[in-house]
Every structure is written in structure tokens, then in C-alpha cells.
Amino acid sequence: MRRRANLGGESNIVRSWPNRISFKTYSKDEIIKLSVKEITECELVYEDRDAGAKTAQLNGLHDPALGPLNRGDRCTTCNSTEKFCPGHCGHINLPSPVINPAFFKTLKMILSASCPDCSHFLCTEKALITLQAKLVCLNSGRMDIFNEIDRETKDHYGAEKDTEGATADDNLSHGTKSKTLDELQEFLKVKTAPIDLESRKDMNRSTVFHKRDIVNIFMEYFRKKIKKCPRCLTAIPSIKFESAGGVTRVYLELEKKRAKSAPSADVTLQRVPTNMLFKQVKKLFQTERETCDLLFDGTGYEAFFIETVLVPPNCFRRMNKSGQKVLASDRTAMLQKILESSKKIKNLEMALQQLVNIHIDSNMEKSITTKNPGIKQKLEKKKGLFRQNIMGKRVNFCARTVITPDPNIATNEFGVSDFVAKKLTYPERVTQYNYKELRQAVINGEEDNEGLGRMKTVLRHLRSGDAILANRQPTLHKGSIMAFNARVVPGEKTFRLHYSNCKHFNADFDGDEMNVHFPQSEEARAEAECLMNTNHMFRSAKDGFPLAGLMQDHVIAGAMMCVRAIFKPISDQFQIQAK
Structure with a gap:
């Protein structure tokens, strides 16, 4: 800058002339700091019934916070009139x-x-360091070093060779001969101090042209087709x-x-x-x-x-009035279209999110009544995919009916009606150890089976003591299917289950049904009795928490009242019975 000397008795007024001018765009943060209000409404004015006239829309493009709109109005930001308010900016996100x-x-x-892929320029590291060294020399005014580097380097940035098998080392620029890569890096460490305006005030027009030529040469190289990145060898x-x-x-x-x-x-x-x-x-x-x-x-x-x-501000976008109509200026009309398009995109994003929510889980959108079931609804509950298709429904040698409680059977027993016992059979081989028992079973059966050989197989009925598998759906954990010893209960139509096993199956006796499976081989019977017997599944397989036991309060109370050698006052007995 050059300053002009003070002449005569004038006050000390500094007069200066700029040597260079640079322009810069506002960033998002700078615009938000400069703005006094975010514009969200597309309408310019609205009908004020109290005043009987049209008033500027709040949060609109002519919001009073952006400056006075009419003569006599005051700015809501600086409280100045039209003559003194400079105007204030807003912003649209x-x-x-x-x-x-x-x-x-x-x-x-x-x-x-x-x-x-790797977010690097499509040239070698050596070429970039050479470019940085030249630009640093121009910014710092060291034309002597710039000319030296320019003489010793070539303007080839070596992105790749024509051959497909070129490596990153083969693709290096022809580069510096006397100034090695290490020397350029050391030079950059010394010369890359923060650049301010004072260090650049002596840049003349030729320096600016030099820099422009270097940047153009650097960018001009990438106009040709580059097939592979020299850093990561990715196809471009x-x-x-x-x-x-x-x-x-x-x-x-x-x-x-x-x-x-x-x-x-x-x-x-x-x-x-x-x-x-x-x-x-x-x-x-x-x-x-x-x-x-x-x-x-x-x-x-x-x-x-x-x-x-x-x-x-409003002072640069005056509204045009034609009679009773209010027309927006060209710039305001374009900003209005930008705002309308932005709101449409936001509404489309919300609608898209809503549709995806319904597609995944239709229960998330309670306001929409007419909608198809989502993926979650297709999978969950009794009508879902798993319980309707994946979980087994019809298998052989099984029975299903309602369960009822029976505290008189053992905890490892499962009451089966004689009707079911006659339908479920087990293929037992006839040997010298069981032929008498099986002979009687044949005599008791509906058909006459005379002349059984030594290795014949008899399909006998289910009897007490046989190993059976009891299951209540849904089978959510290991305890949902366990092995019991069957106990045939004549004259009954339902399965009998002890109270202590209710927690395994999450069962109650309000109409719940259970399945019974009858193993058909000695190996299956052995696995059921050794691995799945209810006596061996007292604790949960998840965390060891006890599962077997009484969980209904009235059952626990009844069991405690009936324990031998426990005496209670008659008042407590009457109080319990009254409840």
C-alpha cells in the first residue's frame, strides 16, 4: 500500500490505493453467522385481518428482520427506519x-x-512435491529458486505408462536430477510457513501468470485418459x-x-x-x-x-405493486422457487422414510390406516412365516391335546390318556427276555398274531414308563421340549402335567395345548432319557437360573399348608382360607 502525505491543515485522513484484489466465496458457516434468520416459508405476504392489509410473511423472503419493506416501517433487527437500516441477510438451508x-x-x-478410491491426485508423490516446491517459491517471491527447479524438472506427472503392467515405481516422474526428492522435501519444510498478505504484496503480474501456467499445466495433464491410479493401481x-x-x-x-x-x-x-x-x-x-x-x-x-x-436484504429486492397485486422481483421469484424445491425434497425424504418404515414395520406409522403388513409382521406371531412354515406341524408318532394340572404325578412323569396310548405304538423286537410280555400284548390286541418268529417286531402300545418327548410351542429355548416318563391315565382325555414344570414350557392351564412325541428306536429313547430328562434340566441353559418349581402363588401356598410337621395357628389357617 502507498500512503499519501497530509496536505495543508486537513485532518489525518489515510488515503491508500490497493495493489491487488482477491475474491472469496462465503462458506456455510460464514453465511449462517452473517444471516439474521432462516427462511422457511414460501409465501411472501399474508392477509392481516386486524390491520385490513397485506403484511410480510414471517420467516418468508420479505421477513421484517431483513429490513424495512415499506416507507415508515422499522426493521425488527436494528429498529431503524428505511433511511438508516443497511439491510440484513437471511439464508435458506x-x-x-x-x-x-x-x-x-x-x-x-x-x-x-x-x-x-484412494483420494489422491493421479500422479506420483514426486510430481506433487515438485509442484508444491514451485508454488511455494512463487508465493514467497523466490524466483531464483523457482527458475532453478523449473530448469531441472520436466512437466510430466507420470500417472501411468501405456503398458498394463507398470508399477508405481516405474511410473515416477523423470523429476529432478540434481535436486533429489529428499532435497525438495527439506526445502518445503523450511519454506512452508503460513502465507499472509504481507508476504505476497510484492507479487507482480508475471508471478501471477507463472502460477496460472503451472496450475494449467498440472491440470492439463489429466485431460488425457488415465487407466490406473499410480498410487493404488485402481482402474479409473x-x-x-x-x-x-x-x-x-x-x-x-x-x-x-x-x-x-x-x-x-x-x-x-x-x-x-x-x-x-x-x-x-x-x-x-x-x-x-x-x-x-x-x-x-x-x-x-x-x-x-x-x-x-x-x-x-429487502432493500435490494423491492416488491413491485400493480394496483392491488403485489409482485415479487426477479431475484425474489428465483429464491422462492429454490425454497419450494427444497421443501418438496424434504417432503419426499419424509415420505420415503415413512414408506420404508411401513415396508419394514407397518406398526411404526399409526396415522396410516390403509397399509400392507411389513416384513416384521410377516415373520412375527402365530400367523408369521416361522410358525406357519418353518416350525413343524405334522409329524408321525405324535399326539396333541389340552393340558390339565395333576399334582399327584411325579415331576418327571407326564400323564397320557389311554386313548392316546392305544394309538401310539413302539416297534419292539421279540427276544427271549420279553417274549412273554409281548405275547400277552398280542393276545390283548385287536388282531391275532400267531406264529411270531424269534426276531419278529411287535408294534406294542404306549405304556407307563416309556420315554416320551413333551413340547409346547413356540419352542424358544432348550426347556421347551423335555423327556418324561409316560404315565397312562385311564378314562382321561387330556394330558396331565405337574405344576413344577410349567415355567419350562411357559404354560398355564387356560386352554394351552402340548405335543407328545414317541421315540421309535432304542437310540432315541437313550438320548431322551440321558440328555433331555426333566430331572437333568432343573436350571436354564442361558444363565443357570432355576426353572423347575412352583410359580403360582396359590399352589405354593397350598403346598406349604400341606407340609408335614408344620403347625399354624387356627387364626392364620382361617385367614388363608378366607383369601
């Missing part, structure tokens, strides 16, 4: 980032020059940018290979969402932070995308 059209070409070069798809009809689109050109007889491939275009581009550029700026700071003068990745739209 977009539901998703969009590409900044001012930097569309630069973003196109960045995406073409970076690897989507081609990126196609399209901006037709005011709509910006980014596509990936994916090759669809044909058969061996047709070596050529079809190219398909895959649309890349802006969110994916945002993440890729953000990761690139984090991975190549030093290079990006030098290339873009400290501008962050946020400049290439817009997440928040700045709304100018």
Missing part, C-alpha cells in the same frame, strides 16, 4: 448440497485429476460432465465387456449423485491438503458446492 456453477469447470478438472473410470437445459449432471462411463469373440465393449453411463461428488472432493482436500491449499490459495472444498443460499 438446502436439503442436500448442489454444485456451485461458478466453479463447474474447476470441479470438473478436480474430479478428472483424482482417484475415487471416465467422467462425463453434462450441463444441458440448465441441469448439471455427472456420469461415470463404465465399460461392459462382451464375449471373447467381441473384444470391444459397450459403454454405459451411470449417474453420480451430488452427495457422492461432495464426499469425494472433501476426502481429496483432506488427503492432499498441502497441495490443494497451494493450488486454490486456501479455498476449501465447500466453495465447489452450495449447501446454504444467502438471501439478500
